[in-house]
Amino acid sequence: MPAFITNSHTRRSFLRGAGVCLALPFLETFASAKVSQVAPPKRMIFLGGGFGFTKDTFYPEAAGPFSQIGLTEGLTPLKRHQQDITLISHLTNLGATDPHGGSVSYLTGANVSGTAGKRFFNSISCDQLAAQHLGRDTRFASLTLSANESDGGQNSGHGPGHSLSWDASGNPIPGINEPRELFRTIFANPADSRAEIDARLRKKQSILDVVRLNGRAMKQQLSRGDQDKLDEYFQGVRQVEQALERQAEWADIPKPEADFPMPGEGLTGETEIRLMYDLIIAALQTDSTRVVSYRQPVCSMLLGMGVSLKAHSLSHYGFSETRTQASRARDQKCTELFAHFLDRLKEAKDIDGSRLYDNCIVSFGTNLRSGHELKSLPALLSGGGAKAIQHGRHLVLPQKDTPLANYWLTLLQQAGAPVDRFSHSTGIIPELLG
DSSP states (O other): OOSOOOOSOOOOOOEETTTTEEOOGGGHHHHTSOOSOSSOOOEEEEEEESSOOOHHHHSOSSOEEHHHHOOOTTTGGGGGGGGGEEEEEEEEOTTOOOGGGTTTTTTTOOOTTOSTTOSOOOOOOHHHHHHHHHOTTSSSSOEEEOOOOTTTTGGGTSOTTOOSOBOTTSOBOOOBOSHHHHHHHHHOOOSSOHHHHHHHHHHHHHHHHHHHHHHHHHHTTSOHHHHHHHHHHHHHHHHHHHHHHHHHHHTTSOOOOOSSOOOOSOOOHHHHHHHHHHHHHHHHHTTSOSEEEEEOOSHHHHHHTTOOSOHHHHHOOTTOHHHHHHHHHHHHHHHHHHHHHHHHHHHSBOTTSSBGGGGEEEEEEESOSSTTOOSSEEEEEEOSSOTTBOOSEEEEOSSTTEEHHHHHHHHHHHTTOOOSOOTTOOSOOGGGBO
16 A cells, blocks of 8 residues: 555646746645655665766865865755765776676676676666565555667667666666656556456466466476576566556555646656656655666757767767866766755655655766776765765775675665675675764
């Protein structure tokens, strides 16, 4: 059951930017409904872009509180939030070996092309591990968002069409890649009757039953390696079954009512990102989900800024002043949009009247540092959901190449997930705590 369902009272809402960017005062209605839950739940949000930031103008030279060391050019748009952000240095994704591999292993830590006996291997992403523990009581265990870019994402620092999320079998999870689709997911109730929904679910289950029976008969004739592959396949089948079971459980529970129109089609770049951010807020406030990952567009954002270079080409900025300036402008646009998201989290009310921000753990980062550097990835952390983490500083970890998986493990534990290990982690990051 959801923690709460929104009431029918309609508060003032309006659209900005020619009907494409949402303002959020209306979301207070979501928090005004009667609730049975005393304490608001923890939420986790994983945001990622591609190809890192400009080395000389984004990263602080010194560690310490931002109130003392100041903010770099690239971080300046976050000035109003400087006491609520932490930039962490010396994190390295030990599983990443190909700078052109994009974000394939950003949330998993897997060495996708270096596993013996496998041409490609990935593992569960940390957002999906979080969803197993935080998403049990919501309509969607997690929301996986991606970007609708014409090149499929290859020039944005990502694999073609990939989101950041991978399931328990190491298979890619397709992402919702436009605001209109995300709106439908959160708010649109199916027109079909319960009987029609049940019939459709039964048909899908019967297909899975046939697949399972045929697979078991085939397994006896397969080599050990092929049997392992079939077991992985059946694990995927079980995940589909679980998704069907969840659909059946929620079929009689209406989705929350939207207090604003469905977004238009064809939104790209900055407009797309702002609107996706606003819809993430709506999804969290209505308790439709408690875990979100969002692989953001880069190329379309650059086009909207008047930069014709692809993000991959822009990463080779060292030999061109024009490219360097464009890279610096891109950095500021990314942090400007992140600041917008933090604004919205702080404005939005949670079910107990507190700020939604106070119950969220938000990580924003990239799969590379600068150019094609795989070491010391940037990790911007915010949100008040990790009560033991003190913000307002640039934290340089004492150990170079601290596993990125240690960072994810620390955040998972701060969210209350009962996990002791994740991917190639060697432990939590104590310097983040206290």
